[in-house]
Amino acid sequence: MFTAIFGSVEQGFIYALMALGVYLTFRVLDFPDLTVDGSFVTGAGTAAAMIVLGYHPAIATLVAIFAGFLAGCMTGILHTKGKINPLLSGILMMIALYSINLRIMGFTIENSVGRPNIPLMNEGTIFSQFFSWWGSLGIDDTINGFLTSLGIQYVPKTWGTLVIVAILIVIIKFIFDWFLKTEVGLAIRATGDNKKMIRSFSANTDTLVILGLGISNALVAFSGALIAQYTKAADIGLGIGMIVIGLASVIIGEAIFGTKTIVRTTIAVITGAIIYRIVLALALRVEFLDAGDMKLITAFIVIVALILPQFFEKRREKSRKAKRHALRESEVLALNRSKESENLA
Amino acid sequence: MLKLNNINKIFNESTADEKIALDRINLTLNVGDFVTVIGSNGAGKSTMLNMVSGALTPDFGQIYINGEEVTKLPEFKRSKLIGRVFQDPMSGTAPTMTIEENLAIAYSRNKKRSLKIGVDKQRKELFLHSLESLHLNLENRLNAKVGLLSGGERQALSLLMATFTKPSILLLDEHTAALDPSRAELITNLTEKLVKKDNLTTLMVTHNMQQALDLGNRLIMMDKGQIILEVGEEEKKHLTIEKLMQEFQRIRGQKLTSDRALLSS
Numbered sequence: 001m002f003t004a005i006f007g008s009v010e011q012g013f014i015y016a017l018m019a020l021g022v023y024l025t026f027r028v029l030d031f032p033d034l035t036v037d038g039s040f041v042t043g044a045g046t047a048a049a050m051i052v053l054g055y056h057p058a059i060a061t062l063v064a065i066f067a068g069f070l071a072g073c074m075t076g077i078l079h080t081k082g083k084i085n086p087l088l089s090g091i092l093m094m095i096a097l098y099s100i101n102l103r104i105m106g107f108t109i110e111n112s113v114g115r116p117n118i119p120l121m122n123e124g125t126i127f128s129q130f131f132s133w134w135g136s137l138g139i140d141d142t143i144n145g146f147l148t149s150l151g152i153q154y155v156p157k158t159w160g161t162l163v164i165v166a167i168l169i170v171i172i173k174f175i176f177d178w179f180l181k182t183e184v185g186l187a188i189r190a191t192g193d194n195k196k197m198i199r200s201f202s203a204n205t206d207t208l209v210i211l212g213l214g215i216s217n218a219l220v221a222f223s224g225a226l227i228a229q230y231t232k233a234a235d236i237g238l239g240i241g242m243i244v245i246g247l248a249s250v251i252i253g254e255a256i257f258g259t260k261t262i263v264r265t266t267i268a269v270i271t272g273a274i275i276y277r278i279v280l281a282l283a284l285r286v287e288f289l290d291a292g293d294m295k296l297i298t299a300f301i302v303i304v305a306l307i308l309p310q311f312f313e314k315r316r317e318k319s320r321k322a323k324r325h326a327l328r329e330s331e332v333l334a335l336n337r338s339k340e341s342e343n344l345a
Numbered sequence: 346m347l348k349l350n351n352i353n354k355i356f357n358e359s360t361a362d363e364k365i366a367l368d369r370i371n372l373t374l375n376v377g378d379f380v381t382v383i384g385s386n387g388a389g390k391s392t393m394l395n396m397v398s399g400a401l402t403p404d405f406g407q408i409y410i411n412g413e414e415v416t417k418l419p420e421f422k423r424s425k426l427i428g429r430v431f432q433d434p435m436s437g438t439a440p441t442m443t444i445e446e447n448l449a450i451a452y453s454r455n456k457k458r459s460l461k462i463g464v465d466k467q468r469k470e471l472f473l474h475s476l477e478s479l480h481l482n483l484e485n486r487l488n489a490k491v492g493l494l495s496g497g498e499r500q501a502l503s504l505l506m507a508t509f510t511k512p513s514i515l516l517l518d519e520h521t522a523a524l525d526p527s528r529a530e531l532i533t534n535l536t537e538k539l540v541k542k543d544n545l546t547t548l549m550v551t552h553n554m555q556q557a558l559d560l561g562n563r564l565i566m567m568d569k570g571q572i573i574l575e576v577g578e579e580e581k582k583h584l585t586i587e588k589l590m591q592e593f594q595r596i597r598g599q600k601l602t603s604d605r606a607l608l609s610s
Contacts, residue, residue, distance in 0.1 A: 193439035
């Protein structure tokens with residue numbers, strides 16, 4: 001149980017990068033971008049392929065991020081220059097990326113052009129490189145020794161993954177928040193808010209949409225590259241339903257933490273991604289549910305996350321109304337009584 | 346400052362719905378001119394404004410701003426030089442962003458947008474100072490989302506944002522039409538004040554004849570895509586609604602019947 005939840009928190013931090021990307025398109029740019037399903041695998045495939053080809057994992061990850069950026073820009077160009085509807089632009093890019101991803105992964109073998117998966121079992125990753133340094137610190141033994149002394153039986157093998165992904169996401173979050181407050185960031189947000197207005201303030205909305213989609217998919221690909229290194233494999237099917245998972249994270253987070261400011265919303269999105277992973281891990285522990293049911297559970301979680309807030313809002317509104325009415329009634333009654341007593345006098 | 350030379354525009358050309366929107370429009374605004382534009386619905390007032398802003402391009406004819414031809418310049422490039430307030434209070438601001446963030450967007454209109462923080466301390470001072478001039482108590486709500494403001498407040502903010510960088514041309518497109526009379530008056534006064542302060546060259550479309558007479562130093566009347574009447578500075582001082590009506594009748598040889606209600610409302 002503990003190890004399952006521990007693993008989902010680790011993964012949640014990594015998927016949070018993808019959720020931030022989805023937040024940028026869906027909420028900030030108001031552009032329902034379905035490229036995500038493809039660009040996640042682009043990130044995973046590019047990173048895995050380059051690692052197998054012998055590049056440093058850090059460089060492989062950087063190139064993966066850039067590949068995601070390009071994919072997002074393409075969707076933006078299809079929409080702004082090709083005047084294709086946002087949903088369709090994303091779907092077209094997603095389907096095109098499927099083949100492109102097979103080709104990217106195909107670079108690693110000689111007798112075929114495409115390849116559906118790359119195992120990274122014996123390859124060095126960002127994580128393994130970090131562990132070699134982390135292990136020398138001896139922090140794991142200290143924490144686990146402490147936990148066992150408390151009577152907890154199942155301790156994680158290492159705390160290193162959690163530490164590195166948590167630090168990473170905190171850094172990315174600060175950069176993300178900062179970016180949305182810069183002049184360019186403000187213009188991107190205004191583009192999602194009111195295109196007519198931002199155009200009248202000399203901003204090229206086409207460029208801003210393309211840039212926004214690029215950054216979003218760069219984050220998604222970053223997430224994919226890390227997941228490939230975390231699970232030690234890249235697979236062509238990795239991205240299926242990724243957009244729904246991203247949305248689930250955004251919606252869950254927003255429902256719990258609200259959207260008052262950008263800083264708060266990004267915390268919400270990150271936490272949403274972690275909560276989603278935990279809920280999924282718990283759901284999979286139910287007897288009759290199988291790993292294949294994951295997408296069904298995802299759909300279910302999103303539906304619940306969409307409906308529950310409405311339900312609570314309605315109930316809150318009802319109780320507010322009831323309170324107001326009760327107050328008014330007591331006032332009216334008091335008024336009547338005072339009138340009556342005046343009449344009697 | 347602004348020169349429209351022989352501007353022509355036909356909508357839905359060579360179809361059954363063909364409509365001459367602008368017909369040989371010639372207009373020159375000198376620095377500091379404040380021209381009010383009146384005319385009935387479909388006279389081409391808004392089309393003319395959209396030509397100047399770059400939202401529409403003329404079929405032929407040229408537009409010059411500060412002596413440079415801008416006919417083919419896309420809207421987002423041209424808007425470096427042009428401030429604009431729309432009729433709908435929702436159009437001029439970004440609702441989910443705060444007042445200070447909206448002002449920051451207006452502030453970087455004539456600069457290249459960079460990765461500098463949009464609202465720094467120095468700019469905040471500046472925003473605060475200019476909001477105080479509105480007397481709407483918005484200076485104490487810098488962090489309020491603009492979507493929470495009333496229509497009048499939003500329009501006042503739009504006006505401030507449009508004039509913030511002292512644009513070469515200010516375009517006002519019936520910017521008080523969607524407000525109640527008292528708010529409309531507030532915005533009208535504010536317009537006068539802001540335009541005077543920076544001596545802005547202004548083109549204002551209005552349906553309200555009284556407003557057209559009260560504001561500005563020149564007036565033009567449009568009908569069926571043409572400028573049918575131009576009133577200069579001296580003449581305008583003595584102009585009344587009645588005289589305008591008679592003038593229209595004389596030129597067009599027909600009474601302003603249905604339009605009258607519209608124009609004098």
